[in-house]
Amino acid sequence: MMKKHWWKILGVLLVLYSIIVGMLVPLKPGILLMTPNKAQAGETITAQIVGYNTRYTQSEVPIRAWLKLDSAHTLAARRVEVLDDRHLRAEFDLPRLLPSPKKVVEFSLILDHSKDGASVYPEAVFVVQDSIDAAAGARLWVNTPIQDLHHRTGMAFPFLNILNETIRNTYYHVPFWFAMFIILTAAVVMSFQYLRTFDPDYDRKASALTSVGLLFGLIGILTGAIWAKNTWGAYWSFDVKQNTTAIALLIYAAYFVLRDSFDDPEKKARISGVYNIFAFATLVPLLYVIPKLADSLHPGSGGNIPIGSLDLDSTMRLVFYPAIVGWTLIGVWIAQLNLRVKRLKDYLWDKD
Structure with missing residues (x-):
């Protein structure tokens, strides 16, 4: 009897497995929100960051944060303050000229936490520059490379914004x-x-x-x-x-x-x-x-x-x-x- 109906048993077990595991495995820590999401070149942004499934207070080393324009241009936060497990405050000093020919430049936010690992928030802030000079902006830019990121251990599903x-x-x-x-x-x-x-x-x-x-x-x-x-x-x-x-x-x-x-x-x-x-x-x-x-x-x-x-x-x-x-x-x-x-x-x- 078992030999005849093995595929039915397999189907039931696979469906039960997908339902149970799919509902119980947690999502990786992520970033829900960053405010403000608009800024002016040359000013200092004091960003309020809201996390999801995060443990900001439990980091064994200081949390690091960057605003990323592209792979060659990243800006480290001057200061990161932990408010609670889900809230951070980070300060970024924006240069007055950006290495981009665009009037409005889009930056992503990247956080690194010793236990939660790295988190990315795309389109975190849109920076407006009054004067456009990409060459001068490239000369003024002080790049702070993103390196030595931590990785979260354990089984978890990816956190994707909106979803x-x-x-x-x-x-x-x-x-x-x-x-x-x-x-x-x-x-x-x-x-x-x-x-x-x-x-x-x-x-x-x-x-x-x-x-x-x-x-x-x-x-x-x-x-x-x-x-x-x-x-x-x-x-x-x-x-x-x-x-x-x-x-x-x-x-x-x-x-x-x-x-x-x-x-x-x-x-x-x-x-x-x-x-x-x-x-x-x-x-x-x-x-x-x-x-x-x-x-x-x-x-x-x-x-x-x-x-x-x-x-x-x-x-x-x-x-x-x-x-x-x-x-x-x-x-x-x-x-x-x-x-x-x-x-x-x-x-x-x-x-x-």
Whole structure:
């Protein structure tokens, strides 16, 4: 019995693992906020810094802070004062000319803590310079290189600004889409097989798999809407990725409407098989091609960095990939149960 159902047990264990580990492993310390976020060249900034999961009071050595323009131009804080575990005050003396031809220059904030490790806050402050002379600014600039940074020990997920704790949705929202695509791929293969052999069991398999694929797609779009609310400010912002995904799911929903409109089993199976191939042919352009050609807030679309290049570090992969495998196996299991029901219904129908 165990040998026959090992993949079901594996699927359940992987899903449980991804849920438990994905929710319990803490995020790395990070920087939530720095104020002020605007400054004038030539003045001293007194920055108020708010941390996340930080232990500023427990540093074994003085905390260091830098404003970073680029790899060749960094400015160390003149003074860093620890207020409590989550709050710092840092002072930076900005030169009157900056080594940049831009009127407004963007700096990132970097902190180094002996226990929390290094933290980065991109676009921390925008500095306005009245006079622009990049060459003179380069001569005036006193570079303080960033070196000997500390590293946090122990398992933790990356802290990313804006995402914060919602980064955990990576283990649920994204795997559902992967599992959906795998299952719908299997479904279209079954449709091809039916049109090649006209074996009704292939049609049942295609229908069972497609129903699970649609279910996973609906869960994916629901978890995506919740994520969007926390990061973009609205459940549905009519982003191109959201719109094309909704269209793709509606196309697949129409598959079942089409099936229910025919009484003749053979006609239902033939037309459903052709339509399933059409639906799958639209899936790739709608989900992966069109969003890349238009402006989009979604990672991997509209020129945004796709998930995996920055968001997915080695620690997250330990949860992300098992979640994909686990939900795919669970989906196949659900489809198998659905297939049994369809076979039983057809058997009882033929018997009558």
